Amino acid sequence: MGAAGAGTDETPGERRQLINVAYRLLGSLAEAEDAVQEAYARWYAMPRSRRREIVSPGAWLTTVTGRVCLDVLVSARARRERYVGAWLPEPLPDRGGAVHGTDPADLMVLDESVTMAFLVVLESMTPAERVAFVLHDVFRYPFAEIASILGRTPAACKQLASSARRRPGSAPRPATGPGQAEAVRHVKRAWETKDIAALVGLLDPGAVMTADGGGLAGAALRPVEGASRIAQYMIAIADKAPGLELLERSVNGAPGLVARRAGAVTTVAAFDVAGGRVTRIWAVRNPEKLRPWTRDGHGPSGAYGSPPGE
Template identity: 80%
Template sequence: MGTAGSSTDAAAAERRQLINVAYRLLGSLAESEDAVQEAYARWYALPRSRQDEIVAPGAWLTTVTGRICLDVLGSARARRERYVGAWLPEPLPDHAEWHHGHGADPADPADQLVLDESVTMAFLVVLESMTPAERVAFVLHDVFRYPFAEIAGIVGRTPAACKQLAASARRRARVARAPVTAAVRADVVRQVKEAWESKDIAALVDVLDPAAVMTADGGGQVGSVLRPVEGAARIARYMVAIADRAPGLELLERSVNGVPGLVAQRAGVVVTVAAFDVAEGRVTRIWAVRNPEKLRAWS
């Protein structure tokens, strides 16, 4: 028989795992925090006798968090349609970055996140293309190794149907190409930074894949392109035009979602966080997050 408070202590210890699950499901720190808080609210609303009956509080909380995230993803479709321009996931700073000069609470959600390949911007953008049920089945099974029998209880389908959902999601996520080392990524990002700082269009075109795509998210709060910019030459001209319009912009090489990226700041305030996808020594995708609400962890 559990000692008094043991089930509650076990539940409280699950917070880190739940934040990691929710961020991968939602792509938003703020929404992840809300989902996890709601799951805990439901746990603490249970009568004590019911809490003590639950053998695995972590599994119970994960199931509830998964269902909450599924609901949020369902309603996100409609919200995204009203969103001004492209919607991008919320970028994550490195843990050291998050703590730097903030006196941050160790319970801050960004600090709870494990930065691995399942939180890179490239991966999160692929997750955005999935249906809510596919995303939940794929993330819980392929990233967190949850059995389909448990996932079935979250998405309200049979284990066999959940297996199909994950397989369908996996096909979308599979991009057959050579892996890129962190050193190569860092070198390519540095080339972008130097060419951008010197407003060298030819050098930018050289480091961009001819079919590169740049997507910006200003959320209607700051100026940014509403549609993706396609092609190396157009992206290079756009980047130089931004530099011309924003004197005093300082570019810093920073970890963005666990991989090399760039942060632009003016007067010490972060105004843009850029993530990159790299293949064969060139940039194939740029995701530039400018919506101030998504840059709070960087402030």
């Protein structure tokens, strides 16, 4: 674990690990950055003599970050009950693996544990389940270390992870499944040409679209279910937003779409595909969650909301 008296600096490698842990725990890049900053603030608030006594600064920072994230998860449950519409994780852009050390999005490792489908499943877990599951199953931390974060015994933490593992969809799948890029490309073309029949054919009959506007951008407050209704909604969006530009982009490490209007990102959409058809669409429109996708950190709210008939 390292020699006693070791110090630590906020190196890109250390911070990268903490940001990756915190994002998977919180589903929010902004909250992950805040959690890591809080951990470093507590580290540097200690006397230098106390810091030199810590055998492994990295382990100490991970423990503190985990505890901060646990507190955030507990309080987030109450906040999300007041959230306008559905709450979705913040989508991550693909920065080509560059590590600049300034933008937390640059530090993210994009793999199957950050796909929108997996992050949505994590949202269904209790805070303690999520911490135990993510730290053990994703990052391979031993239950003895997780116990110090949760304030429980290693056996209790093992049980929490086991309970989380029983949640449907809790096993991470490859970020890009067979035919996903092709399916998303076909959706883009059908959407651009307003071909409702083609869209219906590309969507699974039981497909579900969930949008997140957070009260700051127009979005359906409830999930839109069924291929026909989703296709109608998408066409209505195109009709209400002339000049909408669709771009194929990696979203959380998987093929997705980004919508721009007047050069500004208004929507980031992630997809889940099975059997060549789209089964889930997650459309993030809350401008506060689209800051990593914009150069100036600000995105417009856009102009479309509820699907036809609502």
